[in-house]
Amino acid sequence: EIVLTQSPDTLSLSPGERATLSCRASQSFRSSYLAWHQQKPGQAPRLLIFGASRRASGIPDRFSGVGSGTDLTLTISRVEPEDSAIYYCQQYGSSVQWTFGQGTKVEIK
Amino acid sequence: QVHLVESGGALVKPGGSLRLFCETSGFNFNDYYMSWIRQAPGKGLEWLSTISSSGSSISYADSVKGRFSISRDNAKSSLYLQMNSLRVEDTALYYCARGYPTEFWGQGTLVTVSS
Numbered sequence: 001e002i003v004l005t006q007s008p009d010t011l012s013l014s015p016g017e018r019a020t021l022s023c024r025a026s027q028s029f030r031s032s033y034l035a036w037h038q039q040k041p042g043q044a045p046r047l048l049i050f051g052a053s054r055r056a057s058g059i060p061d062r063f064s065g066v067g068s069g070t071d072l073t074l075t076i077s078r079v080e081p082e083d084s085a086i087y088y089c090q091q092y093g094s095s096v097q098w099t100f101g102q103g104t105k106v107e108i109k
Numbered sequence: 110q111v112h113l114v115e116s117g118g119a120l121v122k123p124g125g126s127l128r129l130f131c132e133t134s135g136f137n138f139n140d141y142y143m144s145w146i147r148q149a150p151g152k153g154l155e156w157l158s159t160i161s162s163s164g165s166s167i168s169y170a171d172s173v174k175g176r177f178s179i180s181r182d183n184a185k186s187s188l189y190l191q192m193n194s195l196r197v198e199d200t201a202l203y204y205c206a207r208g209y210p211t212e213f214w215g216q217g218t219l220v221t222v223s224s
Contacts, residue, residue, distance in 0.1 A: 001170075001171065025172060028176075033210075035210040035211075037154075039154075044204060044214035044215065044216055044217065045154065045204075045211075045214055046214075047208075047210065047211065047212045047213075050210050050212070056212060068146060072164075086153075087134070088153065088154050090154075090156070090210055090211070092159075092209060093209045096168065097156070097168055097169075097171070098156040098159060098168070098210075100146075100153060100154040100155065100156055101153075102153050103153045103154070
């Protein structure tokens with residue numbers, strides 16, 4: 001099983017600042033099978049990024065993903081108040097166990 | 110419009126069984142991988158199981174392997190999760206989700222395991 005470790009646990013930012021969220025895998029895997037999800041309180045998660053860098057439908061371009069091997073990053077170029085949420089990375093692939101990271105909480109001051 | 114509606118959650122005693130249902134609409138169910146994912150109160154997301162569009166490929170998390178069984182009925186556009194030998198630590202909100210990766214999620218059904 002691939003273990004995903006996210007950092008930091010919490011990120012506190014002011015509107016307009018840049019957010020950088022990290023997701024590190026316990027072993028190398030195809031980054032094309034990495035996704036990022038956003039979850040706001042009381043809501044189901046929403047897919048932001050898939051294939052490590054492809055934005056899902058309707059996701060603003062201030063969200064971007066990069067990475068390969070074992071290190072992947074989600075960047076929010078200029079955070080807005082509605083970006084306050086918990087962000088999870090997820091690895092997926094055929095015939096393997098999928099896993100989620102433990103989440104990074106983004107707080108907007 | 111894509112809809113995923115989970116049901117079947119309940120209060121059950123440790124060692125008991127429960128069957129969860131996910132009714133879907135608004136898309137061609139036959140074309141999509143489907144998954145079950147859960148979230149314990151105040152905790153993160155835990156992937157449980159995924160089934161391929163035809164049902165021929167299934168995978169499980171170690172935490173539920175041998176106790177939970179995923180299945181689907183493409184004629185009814187429905188996904189199921191049979192849960193046996195339930196434990197207190199299985200208490201969670203259970204989501205069904207569409208896609209590869211999970212691109213659409215239902216709102217979840219609550220399972221509480223307690224004596």
